[in-house]
Amino acid sequence: MRDAYHIEGFKKQALETGRNRLLVTGIVLAMAFSVISARLVDLTIFQGGGEPKLANIDYSPVPPFERADIVDRNGVLLATSLPTVSLFVDPKAVINLREAVDKLITVLPDLKLNELLKKLDSNSRFIWISRNLTPKQQYNVNRLGIPGFGFQKGEKRVYPHGSLGSHILGLTDVDGRGVSGLEKYFDRPLRDGDKIEVALDIRIQEMLRHELSATIKEFRAIGAAGVVLDANSGEVISMVSLPDFDPNDPGSSNGEMAFNRVTKGVYEMGSTFKLFTAAMALDSGTVSMEGGYDASKPIRIARYTIRDFHAKNRWLSVPEIIVYSSNIGAAKMAMDVGARKQRTYLSRFGLLRPMALELPEIGRPLMPRRWREINTVTISYGHGIAVTPLQVASGVATLVNGGLYIPPTLMKRYESETVGIQRVLSSDTSKKMRTLMQMVVKNGTGRKAAVSGYAVGGKTGSADKFSEKGYLKNVSISSFVGAFPINNPKYVLLIIVDEPKGNIRTSNYSTGGWVAAPAVGKVVKGMAPLLGIAPDKKLENELILPINKQASSQTKVEIETKPGSLIIKNSQKKQVELLKKIRAALQQPRKKSDVWNMNIQEQALATY
Secondary structure (H helix, E strand, O other), X not given: OHHHHHHHHHHHHHHXXXXXXXXXXXXXXXXXXXXXXXHHHHHHHHOOOXXXXXXXXXXXXXXXXXXXXXXXXXXXXXXXEEEEEEEEEOHHHOOOHHHHHHHHHHHOOOOOHHHHHHHHOOOOOOEEEEEEEOHHHHHXXXXXXXXXXXXXXXXXXXXXXXXXXXXXXXXXXXXXXXXXXXXXXXXXXXXXXXXXXXXXXXXXXHHHHHHHHHHHHHHOOOEEEEEEEEOOOOEEEEEEEEOOOOOOOHHHOOHHHHOOOOOOOOEOOHHHHHHHHHHHHHHOOOOOOOOEEEEOOOEEEOOEEEOOOOOOOEEEEHHHHHHOOOHHHHHHHHHHHOHHHHHHHHHHOOOOOOOOOOOOOOOOOEOOOOOOHHHHHHHOOOOOOEEOHHHHHHHHHHHHOOOEEOOOEOEOOOOOOOOOOEEOOOHHHHHHHHHHHHHHHHHOOOHHXXXXXXXXXXXXXXXXXXXXXXXXXXXXXXXXEEEEOOOOOOEEEEEEEEOOOOOOOOOOOOOHHHHHHHHHHHHHHHHHHHOOOOOOHHHHHOOOOOOOOOOOOOOOOEEEEEOOEEEEEOOHHHHHHHHHHHHHHHOOOOOOOOOOOHHHHHHHHOOO
């Protein structure tokens, strides 16, 4: 009886325990469902019916990061980036290295077996195998199914016009960072996605490059360079340096191919400097257009001589000194101006300091440390000082645009921009310089630059090439700098040819008038209609500033008029005194520390 009661009590206790557990479980489940229900109400009613982490997702495709484009002044694409993939490997994850390499070479034949095996024999967990694969190459590698190999997305810089504009644009490395040209100068803005709009006109660039290539071929030159500059805004419309390279093939940008002759190379520019000499003499009042100098005899200094290549052996007026490119006349004119004024004017023309331009490849002008009178003489006709071609083009723009120095730029400028314009010459002097330049093309050494229907002005230049051992014999730099329309100049063009060799057509001459002037004329003929400049026969045949054939009474000179020329005779006594000054200056002893030693200066006197 007692046992039965005991069993009955145990069952009752077990049932009670079960009820309690069920109750607790029910309460817990009820609470859980209550929490879930409350959360559902909160999400559906109070938070707009969507989970923030899901509802706010933007399912539109996100464009991959790309280096920004570079376009020319008309919006033509010059440089852009395309999506690509590169192949890498984790050597530790490759089961059989030799088998993997053998398979990989079948689809990527440019890879070298031994080099690849050596590269994979490494403790590194990440090794590049091939960069910038084509979609077809990626597909073929993927089909092999080799473990340990993978692809990483990236981009490749592409230059649609190839070598056209290579020295301006520059290039990038395999990681997409700029290493030269605009790509390097504007590396950060381009990587930040800021598009660059340059002043370059790719159409003019093609014309200029074509003419330079033809000139190099005809005259068997080792190189050439050219620039087209907007005379009124300072914009570089075209810039070509040959030989050049294709930025799509970075391996082609080695050595001389990568050298930018327009902004990095510095050259003695020869007779083109006579324009600056005449401008400073006229602007400072040292001489007038009716004045002149005795160029009847060479200036003899010891065993060296300053002589004229196109010698007239008589007195020459200022216009004739420029038209006939007289070294003797330019030297005497510079001595009258004086060393201090000469240096001041050249500095204002931007010729004595490195040019501030949007390129890392900028040359530094070479000039005497001490500016003696001997330097004044040789610099007057472009020897003893070396500058970049772009500096000369910019200086000539100052001569013809009304006398304003406008810093050159590779970027497209807008009218509202402030560019640091400085007045260098009076507008009257600028008008006189345009007249002199026009006379050079009409009647002087630049006749082969003339273009029918367009008034072109300019100046030839021929300089013996300088080396560490002095001036090289029969090796020259030939050049021509021009402006058009010369009555109201819009563009300045400069072409230089490195080591041209004369031929039958040029009677074996290789001077600027035979080599560079015709090329400038052809570029003008091609680009003028393209830029909307209509031909005008009337302007072509009229001088901007008629040259007076009677000198003022204040000059006290005699005038002798001959057909096609104006000869001005100054007093003989003044010229004898000036000749003595030049000889005395040239015979001054020089210190070894000077940049230009005496022997080199004397050699410069015998050049043209």
